[in-house]
Amino acid sequence: MSAQPLLMLDVAGQSLTHEDRELLRHPGTGALILFSRNYASPAQLSELVTEIRTESPDILIAVDQEGGRVQRFREGFSRIPPMRCLGALYDRDADAALAASREMGLLMAAELIPHGIDISFAPVLDLDFGASSVIGDRSFHAHADAVVALVAAFIDGMAAAGMAATGKHFPGHGFVQGDSHLELPVDHRSLDEIRAQDMVPFIKLADSLAGMMLAHIVYDQVDAEPAGFSRFWLQNILRGELGYRGLIFSDDLSMEGAAAAGSYAQRAAVALDAGCDMVLVCNNRAGAIDVLRYLEQRPASQVVPASSMRAQQHQVSTAALQAARNTAMRLLEEAK
Template identity: 40%
Template structure:
């Protein structure tokens, strides 16, 4: 078996082309990610996931998806119910802390049922960003709240629910996207807040959940730490803030390299991300030429990065004895529309 390379890749459609199969077989990405363009019906999803794993000869290769609820939810009815966004859980929490946290756990557990049904291994959740007034709506209602306490507690509950169902949670966007005044899909935002402010507000949920197994970076410049480079490609942010101050020693995945916030060609992006200290380069849009550029500068997964990946993988598949009907019925006592 070829050594896995430090990248997670998407694909263009609902089944793999011969070109993609040959490429994945030769380059051997560590994992894959699905988007709405890649899903249509249950057997198609399972077949696509199986073919991805077959390409690289790893039946346990992780396959990721963004399944938050609200507007960021790749599996839609009839594949999975429409679920409430993080802000709805936050509203419930403000009225009743215990109810909010229980609902967040139940929703995480339901996501795990849904993803496991299609042989998906990881959910890019919880969102631990803490938005401020006037910030870009790219986070908006995806956030659990506008204060670190609710975000931390609901994020913890959601991650616990996912792991109870044997699904790997990936917290995002470390060390915080809530203060960004631009959408990183299109441009690179700069945050000029002081380090003290960032510590109290933006970094705090990630610090509290630093024991989680995986995290995704923010394509955001924090001028108090590194005025030139976004967190994703900043050795200073990754080493001084994410690893040391926040204390996160789990698997660190870049946000999507096909977003416009990162400058340079794709080989340069991949090299910069790995040199800064990320463990894995993520590329989502399935554009073949871009993936080839990423692969050209991506190395084999080894050393600390490999150990972190192995620890993250250990979460996958370890399920509790919960019954799906019971979990759905209880969740319906909080959010009736998604039974």
């Protein structure tokens, strides 16, 4: 059996089952994403990660730890405010907001890395058009230039702790009302409109992002395929126009926005053929197994290795971490 490590999957609970171990040892498994169900305490998390790395030493381990309502590990970790709090502060005091954004990136990464977590799928680069409930307060700001400034500071904080950044959801999820977890949204704007608005943060920050996650959205004036399945968006725009050279992640292929592509194997095939380097299958074990069987038959291709995003723990002073925690608490209090 031969397969490239192109799948990111999940595990069942707070310790590994026999089936989890078999899937982690499969050569098609390149990465793992953890969820709230996998977490009870910092000590338990470290034990779970040790188990995982015993089965697959080089695996990339990820989590969604953006802050606000998207924070999988809570008890024992600092509560990170939604990014909209930083945008609100930016409108009052830009310098203070940039300093706070850097602190939030540092805090998030510095608390994850000692437990063996390589990446958090953050930051969100989507603009807040006031339309998307699934994005909403996850966005830093409504204006592209503010998002660029705040996200750049956040990425700088992550880097100071030793974590690479993943921008999402290219080319922009904030304009549509539909939730791609539940449906396939359609954005009717032209490429020029998208390029002048949503794409600005991706264009300006492409060189700072080691990972990029695609949106399950059809931009029907640009291409009939959802962005994550579109060679035009991945090859012509992201790789070509933006010159992006990092790792490209599909969004979760279990989402309804990916269902039109067919079976899980078909979804993975279309995403990989379009140019994704890593496909995600979350919360559907049968779907993940379907993709692994497909990868056993897929011809080898050149991809960006996921190992390029492994975290490197940097020394962060206790004083810097405490200052960041104080800032987080202050932002949360102001948001009440």
